[in-house]
Amino acid sequence: SASGHKGITKQYPHTPGIDAGGIVEMSKNADFAADDEVIVTGYDLGMNTDGGFAEYIRVPADWVVTRPRGLTLRDCMSLGTAGYTAAVALYKMQALQQDPSMGPVVVTGSTGGVGSLAVALLAKAGYEVIAVTGKSNAEEYLKHLGASRVESREFVEDLSGKSLLKTRWAGAVDTVGGTTLSMLLKACGPEGTIVSTGMVQSHALTTTLYPFILNGVNLVGVGSAGMDMTTRKKIWKLLEEDWNIKDKFPAIVKEIKLEELATNHVETILEGKNMGRVLVKI
Template identity: 65%
Template sequence: MPFKALWITETADGKFERNIVERVIDDLPAGEVVIRVLYSALNYKDALSATGNKGITRKYPHTPGIDAAGIVEISRSELFGTGDEVIITGNDLGMNTCGGYGEFIRVPASWVVRKPDGYTLKECMILGTAGVTAALGLHKMELLGINPSQGPIVVTGSTGGVGSIAVALLAKSGYEVIAVTGKSHADEYLQFLGAQKIENRDFVNDTSGKALLRPQWAGAIDTVGGNTLLTLLKACKPEGAVVSTGLVSSPKLDATVYPFILNGVSLLGVGSAETPMTTRLLIWEKLKDVWNIKDKLNAIAKEVSLEELNLTYIDSILQGKIMGRIVVKIGEK
């Protein structure tokens, strides 16, 4: 059966082209579960894959999309039956396995999560990898004992997908949130999500050369990296925790050990793609219950078609022009 998919090809001269083509299920990789995809989402990693970044996707042609939500069409696993509503975030989907920007995917059953009760498939994709990443960051901080009484939490890249959801999750959990953004028109949006203070990027861009700064926050969820991450560590309160989830500015960290050995600050990494299934299920349970931010999701998301994604939004996210989450309507029930 033919279906529509975004197809990235590499030309003989090393350039990459994006086209929407027809494919067939028989061409998909091996797996126990065939899913008819209704929604996907746009992540920075998807845009890199769609523009030929071989650090993300080794072989082309390829269909990106690290998030997918839809209905089980064929199952050779006792865990899922035809008609089940399911989601996938991460694993190898959309990286080296044809991903959610196609109307069908075929994947191992071990990647698949049953849709949480109380959420629609679209809402699951508003959260998607960004939501799992933000929630994992908060989860790891709280495992170390971080709580709202210890002081504010900084969120950098606060208008992006991970940042927007992190602001909403932290506010829902009772934290004072300092949202850092380079967008001058984002105050109303961030206040709606729950930010109590909004600062520009200079707030977390220390250039003094000092190894430590006056402690100002109990922790942070950082999507930027580079000197921003370094500043967050240097000004973190004793026994605080800083979560690193991205490298928009730089993958390098030119740090001393002083924040760690003098102030006991913890640097926590979040790589949500390889999250064990037990933790993944726990995170979705928390997003359904104690971290439920359904009332914020519509403000975070913009729905687009696969054609609009290809023409506009893949390039826009690479240029830093996206606010919140882009949800991609792929198919119909």
């Protein structure tokens, strides 16, 4: 949206911001009243509906979630769509019986928003996490979030041309796509789950059926924006309770003013150089 991608936002000028947290000023819906603290993540917010970078927003009531009691509005926005997406990835892995005893789980793009929160959530849920990053200075950060090992991007590159490789991990949360996702499938152990959440490298995927047919590997996606409200509330409850990773927010989140966003942060994020989450205080 910030770069003018017509596949995301068709009409400009436009107010971006896929996440918003705040206090209800006025509601025509009986489920919400003035002064309620609420959050909106995903749906069409910031895409073709004006987004969260505003003092006031108007949204359909069925996009709105009451702030979970165990999280502040700031906590909720520290997670935002990125944290919610990482949590859905974990939720899907667990639904497909990915157990920590099966072996380590890889997170790619691990210093990004989804990646950082996926590392912290998987570690909290008891998995051994291998964090893959393109940043040479991120080891301390990723280990603090809970990674057991930190590897460079070459770790998930394969030049052998083989359809299947020796098992190197038991599952993965991938934010990258392309040849990385293809490699994650090839070297995943039996019955492991690879969750595809993003495509910062490429939207293309070349694979054979061998990982699926011979190893029973699961490939599942996360489309967090449109997830149904029942699952959404269940995921926020987990983030509030069993998967509460508030203690990691000081490392992950940096707060900026709206005026600072355009000057350097958008560019840094688009270049893949950002670490963690950028919280915009309006």
